Amino acid sequence: MTDAGRVVIVGGGHNGLVCAAWLARAGRKVLVLEAADQVGGAAVTREFSPGFRVSSGAHLLHALDPVVERTLKLASHGLALARTGLNTVALGEGGPLVLNGAQVLAGEVSATDRLALAQHVSRQRRYAALLARQHGRIPSTPWNLAKFALDIRRLGRADMRELLRVGTMPLYDLLEDRFENAQLKGALALDGVLGAKLGPRSGQTFFTSLQRAGAYSMPRGGMGTVTGALAIAARAAGAEIRVSSPVASFRVATREDGGEHISGVVLESGEEVAAAVVVSNADPKTTFLRLLGARHLDAEFARRVQHFRAQGCAAKLHLALDGLPEFRGVPPAQLGERLIIAPDLGYIEAAFNPAKYREFSPAPVLEITVPSLHDPGLAPPGKQVLSAIVQYAPYDLAGGWDAGRPHLLAATLDVLARYAPGLRGRILDAELLTPVDLEREFRITGGHWHHGELALDQFMMLRPVPGAAQYATPLPGLYLCGAGSHPGGGVMGSAGRNAARVVLAGGRV
C-alpha cells in the first residue's frame, strides 16, 4: 500500500471513528487501523464469560456529543438507547436514597436539602453547559478564548462570582456547605471523583464533577452499539476500517532541508502503510513516546508528555449471575438504575486514602449497573450481568496487580455483600479488570479511561500538553484525536470531530 494521499487513523475507538466519519464525509480517503479484533476502543461490548456479555470499559453513556449523534445519524445506524435518564440509587445502611437530577424519588431528605439540591443541580447544569459549549471548539485560539470568556461573563453576575469562588474547590467543602444529609452528599461527591485519582477533599473536585452532570443512558447492546453505529457511519461515508491491525510505530520521513514529517505507519505485522496524515486515537504517551519516539520531539515537550498524569485509579468488575441480585431495600423496579456505594463523604475519602500510598481501598466505592435487565441479550435466559466501576485501584499498586487482583476482588465482593447479602451465592463467574488490565486490553498507557486525568491543569489548552493541545502536534502530519485531547474522556466524540476539522484545515486553527 503506497497511497500517500490517504489519512490513517490509528485506533478505532469512538473518537477515531468519529474522526474517520468526519474526514470521509469531507471526501478524504480514510483508513482506520484498530489493534483489537473489533472496533470501539474502551466503548465496546464483549463476552467475559461464556454467554455473558458486558460493556468492558465505559458502561454508561452520559456525554455523547449531540452534534456527532445528529450529523452521523447514529440512530439510523443502529444506536438505540435501552434506557435514558437513569436514576441514581445511593445505597446506605439505612436504606437507599433515589435521586434523579434535582429530584429525590425516595429516601428521607429534609425540605432544606431538597431545596439546596434543586439549586445545586441547576447551578451545576449551567456550569456544565458552559463547559459543554467549549467541547466543539478548538481550544485557545484567540477567537475561542474570547468566546469562552464571553460565555463565563454571560453566566450573569451571581453565577460567575460563584464559579470563580468554587472553581477549584474540593467538593467536600462545597457539599458540607450546602447539604445536611450524609448519603446525599456521598452520592453527589461521587461525580467529582469517579475515574479520577482524587478524593472529595482533593482540590478541584468541584470542577471534575461538572464532567458528569449529564443524564445517564444505557445503549441497547451495551456501549459496543455506540461504536458499532459510529463504524457503520464511517464506512457509509467511505472510510475503510481494518481490525486486528495493531500499529507498531509511526514512519517519519526527513525532507531535504532536514525537516521531519510523518509518512505513514508500520504495523506489528511488519506491513507499512503510507500516509501523508496520521491521526492518533491512542493516548498521548502511547502516541508520542511509544509509536513516534521522543527523539523526534523537542526534549521539553517530550518531558511534558512523560509527566502527563495518566495513571488510572479505577477498576472494572464484571459478574455473571445466575439470577437477579437483591440489594437490601432496593425494589426490583430500581435494580436497573445506577446503583452507587458511596454512603457518605468520609467513606469515599477513606477509600481514597490508600490510593495515595499505592494501595487499593479495602472498602471501595462502587458504581453498579445491571445491564442485562435492559438488554436480556447480554446474558443467557434467566441469568444476569452486573457491571461495576471499582474505586480506588491505583495503577502502580505496591506489589503489583497480579498479587493484588484477588484481594481487591474479595474486598469488592465484601462491600457488595454488605448491601446484597445473597449476591455471592449467585456468582457464576467474575472478572476484575485493574488499571493494568485496562492498559493491556485497551492499549491505554496507565489504564486511565480518560487517557489522562481530566483536571484543570490538563484541560483545554493544556490538554494533553501545550504544543499539542490543538490536535496538531509538533510533527507535521501527525494529529491527536483521542480522549487525551480537549475536551477529554467520557464517550463524547467531540475530540474526534474537532481533530477532523483541524486536519481538514491543514493543521491551521
Next chain:
Amino acid sequence: MTIPREHYLQAVFPTPFHPRTAAANTLNVWHRWRDYTVADAYFDVALEYTALRNACTVFDLSPMTKHLITGPDALAFMNRLVTRDVAKVKPGRVGYTVWCDDAGQVVDDGTIFHLRDHVYRLCSQERQLDWLLGSAYGFDVSIVEETHDVAAIALQGPTSCALLKRLGLAQVETLAPFGIRSYAFEGGELMVSRTGFTGDLGYELWIDPELAVSLWDRVFDVGQVVGVKPMGTLALEMSRIEAGFIQAGVDFLPADRAIRADRTRSPFELDLEWLVDFRKGSFTGRRALLGERTRGSRYRLVKLDVEGNKPAKDAFIYDRRRRNVGVVTSALWSPAAKANIALASVQMPFGAPGDELWAEIYYQKELKWSRFMARCTVVEGAFFNPARRRAQPAADC
C-alpha cells in the same frame, strides 16, 4: 566518584592539582568554581597573561563540568541535544557547540569530545546532568557526570607544543586543531586535545586525578626552558575576550536559569549561526529556530572596537541618536590586539557592520567618577587570531 564520606564537612574541594597550585599561588587569591577552589592569579595577572601570549601557561581546568555519554544511541542522543551535526565530529575530534531549549534559547555551550565510537565527553560551563538526563528519554544511552573523575590542565601559548615534545609526546606537533590523541603516562593514559579557551596555540591535558600532581611536576620540570608559568582565571578571562569566546552567565544567560523571557538568547543572537544545522534532522529547539530565521532575531552579539583606552565594562550602547540599544557584556583593553575591545548584545537591527554605535563608559580616577561617550566600530572576526593557533604542524620549538 571519589568524594570522601566526609564531603559535607567541606563545601568546596581542592582540585587534584591543589598541592601544586597552592604552592605556586604566591598571591594566595582564590575563588570558587563550581565544586572547587581555583586561583584567580598566581603571581601577577599581567605577567601571567604575557607568559600565555609569549611562552606558555598552565591553567587548572579540573572544575570544568564533564559528562560521559555512551551507548548505541550516543550519536543520536547528541544530535537531538545540540544544534550542530555531531555526525561530523569524527572519533578523535572535538567540536564546539551550543544546546537549546524548546524555544530555541541557548541553555549552555560546551565542547563535544568524540573519544571513540559511541563514546562522547561533553564539557560544559554549567551543570547539565539534569538537562541531559531529561533529554535522554527514548535513547539507549548512559550518561554520567565525571567532573570529579577527570583532572585537566590547559597548556596554552606559543611554546606549548615544544613543551609537550619535551614531555616525550611523540609527533604531538602533527595533532590538528580540535584533534585528540592519547599517550602513555606513568602507567596511566594522558589524553591530549588541541583545544583551549585562549585563542592561541594550545592543548588541554586530561588525566586520572591520581596522576595529576605527577603530570604538573613533569610539565614544570621540562617546561622551564620554554618559559612555562601557572596562569589564573583573571588572565584567562583576558585571553578569551580577545579570542571572542562567549561565556555562560556573562555574555548570555543560560535559558534554564532565566525567569524573564527576554533575558535569554538564541544561537543566532550570539553570532553562532554557524553552529546551527537544520539539515541534520530534528533537535531540541529546531522548530523555534526555524521560526526565528523566518521572523528575524531580537538581538545580535557584536564585537566592538571602542574608542579610547577606558574598558567599556557594563557600558550601555547607544545608536547615533543616543537611543539605548544594548549593553556590553565583556570588555577590556587588549594588549594583544592593542585595542579597546568589547562584546556587546544589541537590539536588532543595530550593530550591522559599519553602524555607528556609542558606549557610555563610566570610569574612576582617584575616587572621582567620570563619564565618557566612546565611538564604537563593529569588528568582524576575532580581535586576536594568530596563525600559530591553526598552524599544522604546530610550532614545536
